[in-house]
Amino acid sequence: MNRLERLVRENIRALKPYSSARDEFSGSEGIFLDANENPFGTLNRYPDPYQKALKEKLSQLKDIPSKNIFIGNGSDEIIDLVFRIFCEPGTDKVITFPPTYGMYEVSAGINNVEVIRVKLTPDFQIDFEAFFQQMEQNKNIKIVFVCSPNNPTGNSIYNIEKLLEYNTIVVVDEAYIDFSERASLIEKLPEYPNLIVSQTFSKAFGLAAARVGVAYANESIVALLNKVKPPYNVSALNQKAALEMLENYSLVQDRIRLILNEKEQLINQLSELDEVIKIYPSDANFLLVEFKNANEIYENLVNHNIIVRNRNSSIKNCIRITVGSAEENSQLINTLKNYKL
Known part of the structure; x- marks a missing residue:
């Protein structure tokens, strides 16, 4: 054996x-x-x-x-x-x-x-x-x-x-x-x-x-x-x-490139927000983002029908955000920009 x-x-x-x-x-x-x-x-x-x-x-x-x-x-x-x-x-x-x-x-x-x-x-x-x-x-x-x-x-x-x-x-x-x-x-x-x-x-x-x-x-x-x-x-x-x-693997590859391009734009846009403390390096199709107050941000997004994953219980003040389509990501950023306005 x-x-x-x-x-x-x-x-x-x-x-x-x-x-x-x-x-x-x-x-x-x-x-x-x-x-x-x-x-x-x-x-x-x-x-x-x-x-x-x-x-x-x-x-x-x-x-x-x-x-x-x-x-x-x-x-x-x-x-x-x-x-x-x-x-x-x-x-x-x-x-x-x-x-x-x-x-x-x-x-x-x-x-x-x-x-x-x-x-x-x-x-x-x-x-x-x-x-x-x-x-x-x-x-x-x-x-x-x-x-x-x-x-x-x-x-x-x-x-x-x-x-x-x-x-x-x-x-x-x-x-x-x-x-x-x-x-x-x-x-x-x-x-x-x-x-x-x-x-x-x-x-x-x-x-x-x-x-x-x-x-x-x-x-x-x-x-x-x-x-x-x-x-x-x-x-x-x-x-x-x-x-x-x-x-149709070429289609899969095209979509991967689109997602990765959207991820880079999302990183750039998130990094300009006052509520964002840190964006962790990512090799995936999502971002782990540290906010000043993850729970409040999460509830605000849910109230606008934007569903992310609150990871505050395991990583303090962090939210996991999946990279969506260009339109979905734009709505996310606009909602975060208008937070507390």
Whole structure:
């Protein structure tokens, strides 16, 4: 048994996965009388359980073999599956770096797994001394979650490779990587069998409603994810939507450029406002902005039907603002300019 296999829960190693009708026959032509489907309609057939066409397109785009790709019902399903595969409830632990994406902690709670929080430094980077200390003190840490570019701070996290030197699973959440100039850690997969890189179609591809997440990982980890997932976890409609965006990737790139241009204009306009104290560096499609009084600003914007995210509870007087269309951003700025007038 290798180091990676030792991290897997014993019951998952022994699990015999459900075999669906489409596992036993994978062709596309024929008279299908095997899955108790309704013979009428256009959505009457079960979808491809392994999303082969979608993986082939992603393989070409990312220059990574299909065997290293897993498709999930959003990235949140991937997070939950990783807990189920590697963490023994009530025994194992995970590390997160707050302030960060809240679903790591929610999934930990659902799976009865203790969370060790190693707070980011004031400039929102990993405190490696504190991390190393926790790794030495706790022998049951199975997973380390790091979000880069980080949500809600927007910045990229540096030196993630240091986390991979331990015998734990490291999940790098790259939901916003398409907006960043930094390279994806996908290129590090051949070096680190314990690395899982998650991405999504929700942000740059504009398919938040479709719920399509992607994990890039060692072939053994992908096999485990396929073993534990529900048989038909991504609908045919959602697979088709993702494929259409991949086939029109130039449109995705154009929209990314538009969003990034709008972000620069938004930074310039926000920096001129008296109520704004600081705009944090961002490699994502949003900005973390410190105001003199975040709660009052937030309520004022809501009263004008402009909905942002108040992060004051975790980062003092900070609001997270998604970059919208030119018209939406203009309304935001005008409302902020007229604040208290």
